[in-house]
Amino acid sequence: MADETTAPTPQTALCPLTSAAIFLVVTIDPGGEAVTRDPLSDLNSLQRSVGFRAEPEGRLIRVTGVGSEAWDRLFAGPRPADLHPFRELNGRVHRAVSTPGDLLFHIRAARLDLCSALASEIMSRLEKAVTVRDEVHGFQYFDKRDLLGFVDGTQNPTGAAASAAVLIGDEDCEFAGGSYVIVQKYVHDLAAWKGLPVEAQERIVGRTKLSDIELDDSTKPADSHVAVTTITGADGTEREILRDNMTFGTVGRGEFGTYFIGYARTPDVTETMLEGMFLGTQDAAHDRILDFSTPVTGCLCHVPTADFLDYLPAPPGARSGALGADLHAGVAEPESQPHSSDTSLRIGSLKRSASR
Numbered sequence: 287m288a289d290e291t292t293a294p295t296p297q298t299a300l301c302p303l304t305s306a307a308i309f310l311v312v313t314i315d316p317g318g319e320a321v322t323r324d325p326l327s328d329l330n331s332l333q334r335s336v337g338f339r340a341e342p343e344g345r346l347i348r349v350t351g352v353g354s355e356a357w358d359r360l361f362a363g364p365r366p367a368d369l370h371p372f373r374e375l376n377g378r379v380h381r382a383v384s385t386p387g388d389l390l391f392h393i394r395a396a397r398l399d400l401c402s403a404l405a406s407e408i409m410s411r412l413e414k415a416v417t418v419r420d421e422v423h424g425f426q427y428f429d430k431r432d433l434l435g436f437v438d439g440t441q442n443p444t445g446a447a448a449s450a451a452v453l454i455g456d457e458d459c460e461f462a463g464g465s466y467v468i469v470q471k472y473v474h475d476l477a478a479w480k481g482l483p484v485e486a487q488e489r490i491v492g493r494t495k496l497s498d499i500e501l502d503d504s505t506k507p508a509d510s511h512v513a514v515t516t517i518t519g520a521d522g523t524e525r526e527i528l529r530d531n532m533t534f535g536t537v538g539r540g541e542f543g544t545y546f547i548g549y550a551r552t553p554d555v556t557e558t559m560l561e562g563m564f565l566g567t568q569d570a571a572h573d574r575i576l577d578f579s580t581p582v583t584g585c586l587c588h589v590p591t592a593d594f595l596d597y598l599p600a601p602p603g604a605r606s607g608a609l610g611a612d613l614h615a616g617v618a619e620p621e622s623q624p625h626s627s628d629t630s631l632r633i634g635s636l637k638r639s640a641s642r
Contacts (some may be wrong), residue, residue, distance in 0.1 A: 297592050307401060308398075310393070311585055323601060349392040350391055350590075351589045353585065368552050390585060422471060422532075433533055433542050461591075469583065474542055478578055492506050509569075511563075513569075514572075527559075529549075
């Protein structure tokens with residue numbers, strides 16, 4: 287294990303929820319790899335510059351994720367062990383779609399103007415090299431509820447449990463301190479949802495609406511959202527992810543929903559949850575909440591450490607022995623330095639068996 291002087295610095299996925307966010311998903315245009323790499327290595331500095339204007343109450347935070355196809359276009363050397371494209375799921379009734387996404391920028395703050403300022407600065411550096419595939423401006427809705435009226439994120443892990451759930455460890459030591467993130471944009475059929483009595487809504491979600499208490503096992507339906515998306519590992523302990531979901535809405539288009547974002551040490555945890563939702567379990571055909579909420583995007587990214595972004599590995603095709611080609615090189619040349627890469631819709635409190 288790395289000691290405190292050499293341990294990598296994670297990006298700030300582990301932080302308190304904020305009241306505003308921008309989710310920006312882009313793809314890299316053909317030939318845009320070199321232009322894209324330069325801003326990536328300057329993101330930490332750029333965030334500090336924008337956030338300094340509103341410290342400390344602004345709480346500007348930015349997390350960057352890199353998709354599977356983009357990884358090999360941007361970096362030489364090893365790749366994260368569990369990085370792969372988002373897996374589309376085709377259930378008998380509902381479908382989890384996979385949509386293009388090479389880079390994810392998850393920008394959070396206490397104020398939307400800070401999110402917008404940082405997003406604008408990032409895009410001004412990337413605009414000639416990328417295409418925006420999805421942009422969502424999220425907000426905190428009343429007392430941390432989603433537009434379905436239920437509290438979102440109740441079961442997020444905290445403290446050491448959050449770190450254990452989110453940060454890669456010795457199982458992939460070259461990328462320890464990093465993480466994986468899955469994002470999906472869910473659009474709600476609010477008219478149909480609001481037509482249900484509260485008791486029916488509670489049985490679909492698996493929690494009480496007003497008090498936010500999980501229903502007793504004797505009354506919680508097997509196809510409720512909580513029942514379908516709770517998983518346990520082989521040792522019987524709960525497998526968790528960290529959700530930072532946000533509400534969004536566009537009045538003119540009549541589009542309202544929840545942007546699901548889940549960070550985890552391995553994507554298998556979130557993927558197992560999604561399989562239960564869309565493909566069903568032994569006791570349920572699918573998650574009943576999908577009858578009222580439809581995903582229109584789906585992306586999976588690796589979240590590298592802050593050190594990785596500060597000192598990117600060499601690009602693909604770099605000459606043998608080129609600077610940065612060895613992610614753990616011990617000597618830095620003037621032009622470069624090595625990076626250190628060791629270290630809801632409440633989509634469930636994850637307790638179902640993870641066995642496939």
